[in-house]
Amino acid sequence: MPGQVITITSGKGGVGKTTATANIGVALARRGQRVACLDADIGLRNLDVVMGLENRIVYDLVDVVEGRARLRQALIKDKRLSELHLLPAAQTRLKSAVNEEQMKKLCDDLKKEFDFVLVDSPAGIESGFKNSIAPADQVIVIVTPEVSSVRDADRVVGLVEAYEKPTPKLIINRLRPTMVKRGEMLDTADVLEILAIDLIGIVPEDERIITSTNKGQPVALEDHSEAGAAFQRIAQRLMGVEVPFQVFEEAPGLLDRFARFLRG
Amino acid sequence: MNPELVSFKGTREGLTITLGEGEWRELMNELAAQLSRPQAQTFFRGARVLLETGNRAIDVLQLEELIAQLSQSGMTLSSVLGEQRTMEAFAQVRATIRAPAPLVPAQPAAPLAAPEIPVDGAQAMLLHRTVRSGQRYHYAGTIVVIGDVNPGAEVVADGDVVVWGKLRGVVHAGASGNDNAMVGALILAPTQLRIGRYIARAPDDRGQRHAPAEIARVRDGQIVVEPWYG
Ligand SMILES: Nc1ncnc2c1ncn2[C@@H]1O[C@H](COP(=O)(O)OP(=O)(O)O)[C@@H](O)[C@H]1O
Ligand SMILES: [Mg+2]
Numbered sequence: 001m002p003g004q005v006i007t008i009t010s011g012k013g014g015v016g017k018t019t020a021t022a023n024i025g026v027a028l029a030r031r032g033q034r035v036a037c038l039d040a041d042i043g044l045r046n047l048d049v050v051m052g053l054e055n056r057i058v059y060d061l062v063d064v065v066e067g068r069a070r071l072r073q074a075l076i077k078d079k080r081l082s083e084l085h086l087l088p089a090a091q092t093r094l095k096s097a098v099n100e101e102q103m104k105k106l107c108d109d110l111k112k113e114f115d116f117v118l119v120d121s122p123a124g125i126e127s128g129f130k131n132s133i134a135p136a137d138q139v140i141v142i143v144t145p146e147v148s149s150v151r152d153a154d155r156v157v158g159l160v161e162a163y164e165k166p167t168p169k170l171i172i173n174r175l176r177p178t179m180v181k182r183g184e185m186l187d188t189a190d191v192l193e194i195l196a197i198d199l200i201g202i203v204p205e206d207e208r209i210i211t212s213t214n215k216g217q218p219v220a221l222e223d224h225s226e227a228g229a230a231f232q233r234i235a236q237r238l239m240g241v242e243v244p245f246q247v248f249e250e251a252p253g254l255l256d257r258f259a260r261f262l263r264g
Numbered sequence: 265m266n267p268e269l270v271s272f273k274g275t276r277e278g279l280t281i282t283l284g285e286g287e288w289r290e291l292m293n294e295l296a297a298q299l300s301r302p303q304a305q306t307f308f309r310g311a312r313v314l315l316e317t318g319n320r321a322i323d324v325l326q327l328e329e330l331i332a333q334l335s336q337s338g339m340t341l342s343s344v345l346g347e348q349r350t351m352e353a354f355a356q357v358r359a360t361i362r363a364p365a366p367l368v369p370a371q372p373a374a375p376l377a378a379p380e381i382p383v384d385g386a387q388a389m390l391l392h393r394t395v396r397s398g399q400r401y402h403y404a405g406t407i408v409v410i411g412d413v414n415p416g417a418e419v420v421a422d423g424d425v426v427v428w429g430k431l432r433g434v435v436h437a438g439a440s441g442n443d444n445a446m447v448g449a450l451i452l453a454p455t456q457l458r459i460g461r462y463i464a465r466a467p468d469d470r471g472q473r474h475a476p477a478e479i480a481r482v483r484d485g486q487i488v489v490e491p492w493y494g
Contacts (some may be wrong), residue, residue: 151415154416158397164355
């Protein structure tokens with residue numbers, strides 16, 4: 001059975017596409033799935049850094065498309081998980097170096113060898129977005145619980161529908177339970193009410209994402225971080241396992257405790 | 265030259281291009297041929313185009329191709345008249361344009377001429393979907409949405425607008441100057457609501473509402489919202 005191409009995108013930039021691609025890739029590979037992560041953010045490549053594989057790059061996506069390297073030569077094998085692979089983006093090339101047909105062909109080839117091809121896409125309003133949507137069997141839209149992010153995500157959902165792809169699934173990233181509780185942040189229901197698409201995961205705000213990103217060690221490699229566990233659940237859902245959605249409870253922070261003390 | 269395939273007509277507003285019967289490729293080649301004539305370059309530059317597509321269903325990719333073709337000759341596609349699927353595709357293509365073109369002037373202007381197309385039950389566009397941010401539907405009759413109209417979306421009709429869902433985007437009924445048009449929705453909370461020459465902004469907080477639906481219309485020179493109890 002051929003694998004599936006899942007494109008991970010967003011309306012706004014910087015909401016966690018690359019983080020999600022790396023971590024879902026890790027979580028799937030830990031479950032024995034053969035995974036290829038593909039960096040389609042040409043010119044702004046950073047998936048290799050987040051996955052800690054930057055120093056192994058020899059060839060990139062454009063080299064494959066233009067026939068300078070075979071797919072097998074360009075794919076980088078992960079140093080920790082044998083089933084995980086990365087096809088890096090070209091750092092110096094323009095986005096126009098690749099077209100939709102070439103991306104489709106590339107993904108068709110990858111699908112023969114991998115169970116999951118995860119495409120890290122540029123944000124939905126940039127050029128290059130279409131290239132990453134064209135080969136998708138399924139699209140995941142990432143949103144942070146902010147009005148502007150939801151508005152831009154809504155626009156992207158509309159675009160994905162316009163390209164006659166299946167309705168995307170949603171990941172809400174960087175949720176902060178205590179802020180939601182104080183009514184300072186949109187909650188899951190608020191976001192879903194506007195976007196009206198199915199949720200595939202909620203990832204809490206987690207400091208470990210930042211430290212792990214800096215070290216090139218995605219959090220999903222371990223089990224004891226909240227965000228890592230959230231990516232594990234997303235991977236399971238992608239594999240067709242039903243996993244209940246978690247209700248996040250943040251440990252009361254110092255300020256909260258102080259406020260409670262003042263209130264008595 | 266084959267005007268059976270693609271014909272051009274100058275109007276007061278701009279240029280009307282009508283697509284005839286034929287394979288899409290054939291039509292595009294004909295359009296390219298007509299646009300490449302030297303006179304065309306000077307005549308058409310800057311023109312706003314109304315595209316008439318007849319009964320043919322044109323998809324998003326085809327529309328994008330056509331828009332690209334027109335823009336090479338300095339023309340912009342401003343509206344489409346045709347089959348429902350084609351018009352929906354047009355609305356979706358426009359979603360890629362960041363700032364939608366401004367509507368009619370915000371100030372009440374002199375009464376406009378009556379709409380040319382009679383607005384009645386036979387002239388309705390049915391949208392069975394969520395109308396999303398950045399999408400803009402414009403129709404020369406009534407628009408009925410079964411679904412929500414999200415913030416950032418725009419629905420503009422020469423006739424009435426009825427939303428079987430939450431209306432939170434921008435809505436303009438009677439857009440060609442008909443002050444008698446109305447807007448109805450299960451939850452009426454638009455960012456901005458216009459009827460004919462009138463304009464209203466939703467109050468920032470409207471509190472609880474209990475009616476199953478609401479209707480906005482113009483009474484005594486202003487837009488009023490009334491509960492609708494069926
Ligand atoms: N759940 C999270 N908790 C904390 N920081 C996060 C989380 N998700 C993403 N980040 C941080 O947000 C920034 C942008 O993330 P990134 O994945 O590069 O976004 P994108 O690829 O959409 O531009 C990075 O610095 C990343 O470490
Ligand atoms: Mg990124």
